[in-house]
Amino acid sequence: xxxxxxxxRYLVKRTGEKVFLECVQDMDHENMFWYRQDPxxxxxxxxxxxxxKMKEKGDIPEGYSVSREKKERFSLILESASTNxxxxxxxxxxSGQGGEQFFGPGTRLTxx
Amino acid sequence: QKxxxxxxGPLSVPEGAIxxxxxxxxxxxxxxxxxxxxxxxxxxxxxxSIYSNGDKEDGRxxxxxxxxxxxxxxxxxxxxxxxxxxxxxAVNRGSxxxxxxxxxxxxxxx
Numbered sequence: 001x002x003x004x005x006x007x008x009r010y011l012v013k014r015t016g017e018k019v020f021l022e023c024v025q026d027m028d029h030e031n032m033f034w035y036r037q038d039p040x041x042x043x044x045x046x047x048x049x050x051x052x053k054m055k056e057k058g059d060i061p062e063g064y065s066v067s068r069e070k071k072e073r074f075s076l077i078l079e080s081a082s083t084n085x086x087x088x089x090x091x092x093x094x095s096g097q098g099g100e101q102f103f104g105p106g107t108r109l110t111x112x
Numbered sequence: 113q114k115x116x117x118x119x120x121g122p123l124s125v126p127e128g129a130i131x132x133x134x135x136x137x138x139x140x141x142x143x144x145x146x147x148x149x150x151x152x153x154x155x156x157x158x159x160x161s162i163y164s165n166g167d168k169e170d171g172r173x174x175x176x177x178x179x180x181x182x183x184x185x186x187x188x189x190x191x192x193x194x195x196x197x198x199x200x201x202a203v204n205r206g207s208x209x210x211x212x213x214x215x216x217x218x219x220x221x222x
């Protein structure tokens with residue numbers, strides 16, 4: 001059974017804190033993605049990675065960075081959290097190009 | 113700009129009816145098409161994928177693809193209250209990143 005896990009389901013942080021969101025997949029997928037999802041705005045891609053140590057900016061990379069040191073793990077970093085980064089963060093993985101994505105359970109982040 | 117359009121709804125159908133969800137896309141080079149179901153507060157779950165014109169059936173779900181008209185639809189037969197969710201359409205032209213629609217909210221009332 002395919003599995004994508006995320007380190008936290010709910011997270012509350014203060015403005016200015018550095019925040020780490022972790023994602024792990026056990027499907028040996030090459031590609032991993034970070035999205036945020038806000039009401040009325042749909043899924044927006046923050047960053048993706050198609051190989052270890054490779055990363056590409058998505059549509060809204062500002063204020064975020066990522067790290068992929070191992071194939072199964074993709075981390076999203078909020079360098080200095082701000083209230084407008086309060087959102088649902090979704091990690092996904094896929095294999096090759098054109099294939100389906102599998103999502104983790106999501107992390108609901110609140111920045112106070 | 114690649115676009116995937118869905119009616120936001122809500123689409124309300126009675127229990128036992130057929131729910132029909134539609135999605136249109138702008139990129140004629142699109143090759144793969146997906147339907148995800150997302151319950152409130154949860155993450156998207158893949159329910160159907162379709163790659164060639166025509167119908168694909170899986171239990172109560174049927175995906176229909178018409179590349180000439182650039183639309184893909186999802187039919188849910190014998191709708192149940194547990195089908196109430198937002199349904200996301202995703203389209204990919206063979207790249208790493210699919211384009212998602214914003215979803216259609218489906219309500220199945222008893």
